Amino acid sequence: MSSSHGPTHDHPHPPEHSHRRTLNAAHEHLFLGDNHERNERRTWLVIAITTTMMVVEIAAGNLFGSMALTADGWHMSTHAAAMLIAALAYLYARKHANNRRFSFGTGKLGDLAGFASAVVLALIALLIGWESFLRFQSPVSINFKEAIIVAVVGLIVNLVCAWLLKDDHHHGHDHGHEHKQKVGQDQNLRAAYLHVLADALTSVLAIGALVFASFYGWLWLDPTIGIVGAFVIARWSWGLIRDTGGVLLDYVSEGEDLPEEIQEILVKEGAEIVDLHIWQLGPGHHGAIVSIVVDHPHAPSYYRAKLAAIHDLSHVTVEVEARAA
The missing domain is CATH 1.20.1510.10 (Cation efflux protein transmembrane domain)
Structure with a gap:
């Protein structure tokens, strides 16, 4: 099972100051820089x-x-x-x-x-x-x-x-x-x-x-x-x-710590990452596609909620599979 989503914005146009990074159901793709x-x-x-x-x-x-x-x-x-x-x-x-x-x-x-x-x-x-x-x-x-x-x-x-x-x-x-x-x-x-x-x-x-x-x-x-x-x-x-x-070219530089942040959060949930793609969507905005296997899987929305703590992660797709016996 898989699910994806983007940040929700309260404005019809990109706001001048800051963009909300909440990862919920609304699927807008406003990834412009803060300023x-x-x-x-x-x-x-x-x-x-x-x-x-x-x-x-x-x-x-x-x-x-x-x-x-x-x-x-x-x-x-x-x-x-x-x-x-x-x-x-x-x-x-x-x-x-x-x-x-x-x-x-x-x-x-x-x-x-x-x-x-x-x-x-x-x-x-x-x-x-x-x-x-x-x-x-x-x-x-x-x-x-x-x-x-x-x-x-x-x-x-x-x-x-x-x-x-x-x-x-x-x-x-x-x-x-x-x-x-x-x-x-x-x-x-x-x-x-x-x-x-x-x-x-x-x-x-x-x-x-x-x-x-x-x-x-x-x-x-x-x-x-x-x-x-x-x-x-x-x-x-x-x-x-x-x-x-x-x-x-969607290159993730060696100093980028988003992969480690995602890994740290999901490992605590007993999940193993089998595939991970990260790319930049705009200044201060990143997208990710994460495939995980876990012994007792939750719904993808559960893992998305955990990943919402990562400030720069504005759009994420989570694919969850139960670990083979």
């Missing part, structure tokens, strides 16, 4: 700020004949486009949260968007590295004063955007919960945050390189710093690809 709507609003706000800065820089660059302003404006456009992926993913996931054709809800759409954004981030790192390499071969003259001003303004804008996109939900805890933070993290927000952080890093490195180059005439320092920045951004991109790809 989905807040993160969506902040992402759109960051896009508005970035796009405004982009338009101002490109317009000023064309008006004053500044390649530094124009180039930085077009550079910001790539990050604005990547963050648009995140914003549209939030919007689509929220609008279709109650669409039953999505068998397990739309919570993983953020991981799909995060994966796409990570690929874009990798391409940006590649372009920065390639452009820096070309500058080694063909150095260009730099208007240091203008370039430093552009980099400082860009840094301020990016720091404001990074503050807006910072995921406070998983900060301020001890290291013992580090993996739990990572599992429940909104990877879509993380992708947008890394795009802004990459732009901020580029600005910081550029300011340092430009200041030293203006004092000592080290024109080679600018492309060198560019290559260093490209490697750092590429590393962030790889981490995001690894984590979001793992979620999309």
Whole structure:
């Protein structure tokens, strides 16, 4: 005998703050992150700020004949486009949260968007590295004063955007919960945050390189710093690809303790797990299919009630069989 169920929600739409993890008969599949709507609003706000800065820089660059302003404006456009992926993913996931054709809800759409954004981030790192390499071969003259001003303004804008996109939900805890933070993290927000952080890093490195180059005439320092920045951004991109790809492929990381929690609860009930599947449904939400054998079996609802104590387990299917004599 088997039975499955999902959490019950009192609202027709995903609530802003927290999702109830009770495992009872209602079969809704609302597996969005706790701060989905807040993160969506902040992402759109960051896009508005970035796009405004982009338009101002490109317009000023064309008006004053500044390649530094124009180039930085077009550079910001790539990050604005990547963050648009995140914003549209939030919007689509929220609008279709109650669409039953999505068998397990739309919570993983953020991981799909995060994966796409990570690929874009990798391409940006590649372009920065390639452009820096070309500058080694063909150095260009730099208007240091203008370039430093552009980099400082860009840094301020990016720091404001990074503050807006910072995921406070998983900060301020001890290291013992580090993996739990990572599992429940909104990877879509993380992708947008890394795009802004990459732009901020580029600005910081550029300011340092430009200041030293203006004092000592080290024109080679600018492309060198560019290559260093490209490697750092590429590393962030790889981490995001690894984590979001793992979620999309239903990979259970080695540090995930849900299998042990399920095992501990069911063993106390005299049950032996013969098959167990765990996967992530959305930020902070997991699903599980558990097959057990037991000498004196109860109804599946009995074991589901026991597993309800696991906070991150939002949807579970239990299959129960009597142990063969």
